[in-house]
Amino acid sequence: MTAPLVGSTRRIFDLALGQMLWARRASLLGLAAGAPILLALVTRLTLSGGTAVVQINGRHIDSEAVFSTAITLLYFRFIVPAVGVFYGTSLIADEVEEKTITYLFTRPIPRGAIVLGKYLAYLLCATCVVLPSVAVVFMVMVPFHEMAPLFGSFVRNLGVLGLGLGAYGAVFLWTGALFRRPLVGGLLFVFGWEQLAAILPGYMGRLTIAHYLQADTRSVATLLGMTIAALWLAVRTIERREYLLER
Amino acid sequence: MNKRTRVFLFAAGGVLIVSLATGLIAWATRVSAAGAADELAYVPATALMVAYADVRGLMNSPFHDRFRQLQRTSPAGSDDLEARTGIRFDTDVDDLLVASTHVDASPQRTDDSLLIARGRFDPARIEGVMRSRGGQIDQYRGKRIVTLANTTNDAALAFAEPGLLLFGPQASVRGALDAKAGASAGIGSNREFMALVNDVSDGTAWSVAKLDNASGHTPLPPALMNQLPPINWFAATGRVDSGLHGRLRAEAPDVQSAESLRDVIQGFLALARLQGGRDPAYRSMLDSVALTADGTSVSLSFDVTPAALDLLTPSGPPGRGPAAPRRP
Numbered sequence: 001m002t003a004p005l006v007g008s009t010r011r012i013f014d015l016a017l018g019q020m021l022w023a024r025r026a027s028l029l030g031l032a033a034g035a036p037i038l039l040a041l042v043t044r045l046t047l048s049g050g051t052a053v054v055q056i057n058g059r060h061i062d063s064e065a066v067f068s069t070a071i072t073l074l075y076f077r078f079i080v081p082a083v084g085v086f087y088g089t090s091l092i093a094d095e096v097e098e099k100t101i102t103y104l105f106t107r108p109i110p111r112g113a114i115v116l117g118k119y120l121a122y123l124l125c126a127t128c129v130v131l132p133s134v135a136v137v138f139m140v141m142v143p144f145h146e147m148a149p150l151f152g153s154f155v156r157n158l159g160v161l162g163l164g165l166g167a168y169g170a171v172f173l174w175t176g177a178l179f180r181r182p183l184v185g186g187l188l189f190v191f192g193w194e195q196l197a198a199i200l201p202g203y204m205g206r207l208t209i210a211h212y213l214q215a216d217t218r219s220v221a222t223l224l225g226m227t228i229a230a231l232w233l234a235v236r237t238i239e240r241r242e243y244l245l246e247r
Numbered sequence: 248m249n250k251r252t253r254v255f256l257f258a259a260g261g262v263l264i265v266s267l268a269t270g271l272i273a274w275a276t277r278v279s280a281a282g283a284a285d286e287l288a289y290v291p292a293t294a295l296m297v298a299y300a301d302v303r304g305l306m307n308s309p310f311h312d313r314f315r316q317l318q319r320t321s322p323a324g325s326d327d328l329e330a331r332t333g334i335r336f337d338t339d340v341d342d343l344l345v346a347s348t349h350v351d352a353s354p355q356r357t358d359d360s361l362l363i364a365r366g367r368f369d370p371a372r373i374e375g376v377m378r379s380r381g382g383q384i385d386q387y388r389g390k391r392i393v394t395l396a397n398t399t400n401d402a403a404l405a406f407a408e409p410g411l412l413l414f415g416p417q418a419s420v421r422g423a424l425d426a427k428a429g430a431s432a433g434i435g436s437n438r439e440f441m442a443l444v445n446d447v448s449d450g451t452a453w454s455v456a457k458l459d460n461a462s463g464h465t466p467l468p469p470a471l472m473n474q475l476p477p478i479n480w481f482a483a484t485g486r487v488d489s490g491l492h493g494r495l496r497a498e499a500p501d502v503q504s505a506e507s508l509r510d511v512i513q514g515f516l517a518l519a520r521l522q523g524g525r526d527p528a529y530r531s532m533l534d535s536v537a538l539t540a541d542g543t544s545v546s547l548s549f550d551v552t553p554a555a556l557d558l559l560t561p562s563g564p565p566g567r568g569p570a571a572p573r574r575p
Contacts, residue, residue, distance in 0.1 A: 014248050021252055128259035135266030147273035149446055153541070154270055158263075216502050216542045 005116070008109035012117025020087070020125045028086055029126070032079045033133035036070060040140040067141040067150065071157050075134060076213050080161055081190035083126050084168020089183045091118040091169075092234070093176035096243055105243075112235040119173055119231060126165045131158055156215035163223040164213045170230035171209065177237040274445075286344040286363045287444070289413060289423040292432035294346040294361075297444065298454035302366075303341045305451055309489040309553070333376030334412070340366040346423075346434070361415040361423055370406050377404060388424045392417075443482045446496065450484030476507040491551040499543045509540040512547060531555045 020026065043066055092115070095101035104114050138147075138154050147154075168190075175182040194208040205211040209226065212219040290297060305311055329335055344363040374382070374393050382395045387405070394417055395402045403420040405413045407427065413420045426433040434440055440455060447453040458478050472478075480498035485491055499505035516536060523529030535550035 018249060018252050021255060124256070128256055132259045132262035132266075135263050139266050139269060144269070144273055147270050148276075149449065151270040151274040152442075155267070214502075214542055218502065 005110050005113050008113035009117040009120070012104075012109070012114055013121045016091075016118045016121035017125060020121055025086070025090065026125075029083065029129045032083055033129045036074050036079070036133060037136050037140065039074075040067075040070065040137040044140050067138060068153075070137060070141070071134065075130070075157075075161055076164070076210065077195075079130060080164045080213070081168055081194065081210065083130060084165060085172050085183065085186035085190055087122050087126060088169040088172025089176040089186050091115075091122060091173050091176055092238065093180065093182055096180065101243055111239045115173065115177070115231070115234045115238050119169060119234075122169050122173075123166055126169065127162050130161060130165060134158060134161060153215075160213050160215050160220075160223075163220060163227075164209070166227045167209050167212070167223045167230070170227040170234070174230045174234040174237065177234045177241070285408075286342065286365065286411070287434055289363050289407065289427045290344070290346040290361070290434040291422045291426040292434055292436055293348050293422075294434050296345075296347045296454065296456040297434065297440075298345045298452070299448070300343050300452040301341075302336070302343050305487055306337065308451070308487045310487045310491055333373045334364070334368065334414075339368055340364045342366070346419075359416050359419055361413065361419040363423070364412045364414070365410055366412075367410065368406070368412055373404065373412075377402075387421055388428050388430075390424060392420060439480070443480055443496070443498070447482045447484035447494070449486070450494075451487040453482070453484040455480065455482045475511060476504040478504075478508065489553045490555070492548070493551070494546060494548040496544060496546045499545065502543055505540050505543045505545050508545045509538060512538055512545065 092101070095104065105111065134154075134157065138150075142150055172182065172186050175186060179185065190210075194210045197204040197208045198210065209223075212222045212226070286299070287297070334340070342365040345360050346363070347360040374384070374391075377393045377395055378384075380395060380400075381397060382393045382404075385392045385394055390405045390407055392403050392405045395404075396417065401416045403413075403415065403417040405420050405424065407413050407424065413423050415423075422431065425431040440457065443455045444453075447455060458472075458481055477500050478497045479500050480496075482496040482498075483493070485493040497505075497508060499508055516533070516538065519529075520533050523533065532549060532551055532555050535548075535552070537548045539546050
């Protein structure tokens with residue numbers, strides 16, 4: 001007899017959240033959150049001290065423009081996909097690799113609860129690190145009197161980053177449930193295919209997740225649809241698949 | 248969930264809440280601090296175009312001195328205003344806001360623009376000038392209105408507040424007083440319009456216009472508008488100091504139109520670079536151009552540096568001729 005899905009999901013969530021936040025892998029998250037803050041501090045001090053001027057194509061770039069560039073290049077192009085791949089693929093694949101998935105499977109809980117609990121723990125963990133990091137970068141980079149025009153785009157960016165973390169995490173959770181070593185494939189996808197598709201002409205960009213990291217209705221709906229579909233496929237995979245653990 | 252985890256989650260949530268609250272305060276205070284906030288209260292909801300200029304800031308800027316060397320004739324509109332009302336644009340006006348229910352480029356349209364000017368006016372002198380031209384004194388919503396209505400003129404002038412003057416066709420001036428009194432909807436009720444105003448109102452001069460390709464109400468010639476993807480809104484802002492830092496923003500109805508518009512502008516920029524790339528004055532301006540697209544919004548920013556202005560000025564850098572006197 002198995003326990004209800006919601007209760008089981010919550011127990012797995014509690015267990016996974018503690019493991020995720022205080023594991024060695026969390027140093028990656030710390031780095032992802034801390035590096036942009038450090039960069040923002042250095043840039044802000046440099047710009048306000050007048051010791052350097054950032055220029056692109058001969059045009060002076062102010063703190064607002066640096067903030068927008070940091071959001072696009074650091075968070076959307078690098079941090080969100082990287083966190084999604086590293087954490088998403090590890091959620092199930094690490095349990096298989098370390099042969100500990102047996103302990104979870106032998107508990108009287110639905111297998112879907114393992115996927116959902118771990119995914120929700122990942123989502124909370126990642127958003128609680130990445131989004132405050134963006135918030136600190138915003139406050140460091142943008143002077144108070146210049147915040148107003150950027151506030152709307154800042155809030156939209158927070159939302160899209162959250163959705164992006166959710167979509168990348170769900171897709172790579174599914175690949176982690178499907179393949180034994182999904183990390184290499186995941187890295188090739190986000191840092192190979194997605195970068196290539198972004199510069200290819202035509203509709204190739206639509207075959208990436210990064211293409212939908214935008215604050216418009218179609219992109220948001222696509223990200224949500226992608227997340228739900230990937231989660232459903234992950235639940236279905238783990239419920240049907242027999243994991244043969246090597247001795 | 249252990250205590251350490253709970254503390255971490257609360258700390259992360261706290262950082263997010265503090266930053267959102269800070270941004271919200273900045274946004275809220277900016278709305279009330281916008282230079283044209285008081286004047287906008289007189290603009291009716293039917294306005295399709297609003298343009299604002301910090302006249303004092305513009306006149307006192309080094310850019311203005313340089314610009315006078317390029318265009319020595321004063322704007323025709325200011326002469327017309329002085330002839331009809333006795334208001335000296337250069338010396339009397341501090342801020343000027345123009346609102347219109349038309350954004351047509353066609354020359355045969357009727358001019359229904361409402362001028363809202365803040366400055367130092369001499370009501371007796373201005374009323375005297377208008378009365379000498381056949382003006383009549385009237386009262387509307389507790390304000391004195393001087394109307395000048397005959398076969399060639401339909402103009403009215405009202406001192407709505409001390410130092411705040413409304414000028415335009417009778418219907419526009421009365422409509423402005425209605426909007427201020429709350430008898431008719433003001434432009435503040437149009438959230439889409441105000442969002443664009445808030446985005447551009449930090450400039451020394453700015454403008455927001457609602458475009459309607461279907462009815463032909465556009466500030467650009469219809470022949471050009473027909474070549475462009477559909478645009479719903481157009482906004483422009485410029486910050487003036489020793490140079491000019493400008494930003495143009497167009498709001499397309501959908502992402503696809505925005506992408507098409509960006510591609511069209513990119514094409515124009517490429518053509519401009521091809522044509523003017525050899526001229527250092529134009530090259531520095533073209534190098535400063537930044538084109539971005541974010542959802543349905545396409546923005547183009549540019550800088551006209553003092554060095555570029557020197558190159559554009561036939562007589563070279565300023566200092567070779569008399570500079571305009573500074574305003575108090």
